[in-house]
Amino acid sequence: MAKPRDIVLVGAGKVAEQLGAQLLKNGHQILFVWSRSIERAQLLGQQLKTEASNKMELVPDEADLYLILVPDQAIPEVAAQLSGHINSNALVMHTSGSTPSSVLSPFFDRNGVFYPLQTFSPGRTVNFATVPICIHTAKAEDFAWVNDLAQTLVDKVYAVTDQQRTQLHLAAVFVNNFTNYLQYISQEIMREHDLPERLLLPLLTETIAKLEELSPDQAQTGPALRHDQSTMERHLKMLEHHPEWRHLYQALSKGIQKDLSES
Amino acid sequence: MAKPRDIVLVGAGKVAEQLGAQLLKNGHQILFVWSRSIERAQLLGQQLKTEASNKMELVPDEADLYLILVPDQAIPEVAAQLSGHINSNALVMHTSGSTPSSVLSPFFDRNGVFYPLQTFSPGRTVNFATVPICIHTAKAEDFAWVNDLAQTLVDKVYAVTDQQRTQLHLAAVFVNNFTNYLQYISQEIMREHDLPERLLLPLLTETIAKLEELSPDQAQTGPALRHDQSTMERHLKMLEHHPEWRHLYQALSKGIQKDLSES
Numbered sequence: 001m002a003k004p005r006d007i008v009l010v011g012a013g014k015v016a017e018q019l020g021a022q023l024l025k026n027g028h029q030i031l032f033v034w035s036r037s038i039e040r041a042q043l044l045g046q047q048l049k050t051e052a053s054n055k056m057e058l059v060p061d062e063a064d065l066y067l068i069l070v071p072d073q074a075i076p077e078v079a080a081q082l083s084g085h086i087n088s089n090a091l092v093m094h095t096s097g098s099t100p101s102s103v104l105s106p107f108f109d110r111n112g113v114f115y116p117l118q119t120f121s122p123g124r125t126v127n128f129a130t131v132p133i134c135i136h137t138a139k140a141e142d143f144a145w146v147n148d149l150a151q152t153l154v155d156k157v158y159a160v161t162d163q164q165r166t167q168l169h170l171a172a173v174f175v176n177n178f179t180n181y182l183q184y185i186s187q188e189i190m191r192e193h194d195l196p197e198r199l200l201l202p203l204l205t206e207t208i209a210k211l212e213e214l215s216p217d218q219a220q221t222g223p224a225l226r227h228d229q230s231t232m233e234r235h236l237k238m239l240e241h242h243p244e245w246r247h248l249y250q251a252l253s254k255g256i257q258k259d260l261s262e263s
Numbered sequence: 264m265a266k267p268r269d270i271v272l273v274g275a276g277k278v279a280e281q282l283g284a285q286l287l288k289n290g291h292q293i294l295f296v297w298s299r300s301i302e303r304a305q306l307l308g309q310q311l312k313t314e315a316s317n318k319m320e321l322v323p324d325e326a327d328l329y330l331i332l333v334p335d336q337a338i339p340e341v342a343a344q345l346s347g348h349i350n351s352n353a354l355v356m357h358t359s360g361s362t363p364s365s366v367l368s369p370f371f372d373r374n375g376v377f378y379p380l381q382t383f384s385p386g387r388t389v390n391f392a393t394v395p396i397c398i399h400t401a402k403a404e405d406f407a408w409v410n411d412l413a414q415t416l417v418d419k420v421y422a423v424t425d426q427q428r429t430q431l432h433l434a435a436v437f438v439n440n441f442t443n444y445l446q447y448i449s450q451e452i453m454r455e456h457d458l459p460e461r462l463l464l465p466l467l468t469e470t471i472a473k474l475e476e477l478s479p480d481q482a483q484t485g486p487a488l489r490h491d492q493s494t495m496e497r498h499l500k501m502l503e504h505h506p507e508w509r510h511l512y513q514a515l516s517k518g519i520q521k522d523l524s525e526s
Contacts, residue, residue: 072494098486098494117462119469119484124476130465158462167456168463170498171449175463176470177485178515179445184479184522186434193430199380199421200431200438201474202393206382207439208471211464213387216447221382222440223361231335231361235433244518251514252441255507259447 005149008032008059010082011069012044012052014120015095019069019153020048022128026152031063036070061086065149067114068094068104076103083107091142097169100162101136112137112146115165116154119176128153134160134168185245220260224253227261268412271295271322273345274332275307275315277383278358282332282416283311285391289415294326299333324349328412330377331357331367339366346370354405360432363425364399375400375409378428379417382439391416397423397431448508483523487516490524 004027009016012035020030033052035041045052053059059066059082066086070078075094082092092104093114104111115134118126133150135157137143143159150157160168183204190197210219223231232253239246267290272279275298283293296315298304308315316322322329322345329349333341338357345355355367356377367374378397381389396413398420400406406422413420423431446467453460473482486494495516502509 164456171452174445174449175467180479181519182437182442186437189434193427204438216443256444
């Protein structure tokens with residue numbers, strides 16, 4: 001068990017809320033919560049039983065780690081503000097999957113990324129211990145320290161370079177955003193034909209459960225894979241009134257045939 | 264609890280194996296297994312402790328129900344063969360999601376569809392009780408009987424017309440085949456950049472778990488939804504060497520923006 005650490009949360013959104021709770025639960029101290037919004041800062045401050053403000057000048061300068069948890073595009077500006085109020089030798093990390101650590105370099109030598117790879121939604125609490133944390137530190141000598149901290153929070157911690165993390169974020173868009181959108185399309189098809197929406201949930205659950213044992217190329221099935229032209233043509237005709245979905249059906253089928261078909 | 268039934272399985276593939284086991288487990292009798300392949304027929308016959316053959320003339324003619332479990336395109340031919348050997352008043356149902364029940368009408372007045380909506384893979388046993396069974400019978404007077412039988416096997420039984428079932432099968436292609444293919448793409452991106460493949464499993468699991476509580480339109484997140492043009496452009500540049508995936512990224516993002524974005 002690593003030593004308890006003193007941490008400042010710069011940001012008070014969904015990630016700050018769940019990461020903050022996990023830090024507290026595992027014996028670390030949240031010294032302070034800052035947010036552009038005083039309401040959000042105070043709300044999270046109450047939840048985490050700590051001081052909170054929207055004034056950057058109140059951020060204490062003796063923390064072991066400053067975690068920046070604001071939207072991607074706000075990171076450089078918030079880092080610049082923060083740098084005016086804390087020790088220039090402080091360790092400052094952002095938590096974004098798609099932002100290079102280099103945006104922090106102009107302000108802090110000891111910078112890095114502390115990226116919890118999960119989808120966080122308001123009102124939904126994930127089992128944080130199962131969330132992989134991907135770490136990068138600009139200074140090699142900071143890595144072990146941050147790794148120890150992350151290990152107190154979750155089961156799996158990974159060293160991931162800036163370049164790898166960008167690729168990881170791209171892959172995550174396919175796994176999360178695009179996968180969710182396919183479920184939207186299927187749900188709309190169900191609705192339009194008076195079919196109960198939950199009828200497909202067992203299929204979805206098994207589709208994903210399979211991937212614990214099989215790789216996606218082994219698990220692939222369906223009309224495209226078996227070049228079942230008559231079923232595919234019937235489906236395309238059924239999608240006539242949804243030209244975008246029809247186009248997606250074609251593009252996805254073509255991809256399956258190119259990447260995964262034997263013939 | 265409905266009366267035990269005497270059932271003949273016409274086909275010995277993945278669905279026959281798991282549906283047959285569930286019938287047996289719930290007190291019904293498998294009278295006979297037929298398959299074009301004598302090896303497959305005998306293998307499943309042994310598993311289900313019953314007679315098996317590749318000769319249609321050996322199929323007994325006193326069963327309560329004949330279930331046709333062969334590939335879609337073989338259904339009409341197998342039904343024709345079967346009709347030469349059993350009572351013309353027998354109840355005969357196929358188990359295909361994408362084939363109309365009418366392909367059985369030339370041969371049997373009492374026909375229908377008994378469609379277990381799930382993805383079945385060799386060597387992987389699903390919890391059959393959670394599989395929804397979708398039923399259609401040509402004769403209204405057969406419905407209650409078949410419904411009772413299905414209720415002995417699974418938790419949820421649905422009355423689904425031929426036209427609805429075709430739509431359901433189309434929706435299932437999005438939920439199963441296309442969803443699986445997106446996981447393939449993300450896995451390849453991970454591999455190409457020496458990232459551990461299992462790193463994204465917790466994200467995938469949560470993406471799906473969310474849908475037990477939220478509808479897909481409520482659960483949608485990501486760069487496309489928030490019109491984050493700079494992230495999308497960076498992603499498209501990263502996909503330069505995979506023009507098909509690049510095209511899919513664009514088409515899926517466009518769909519999310521059209522169907523789900525507020526602006």
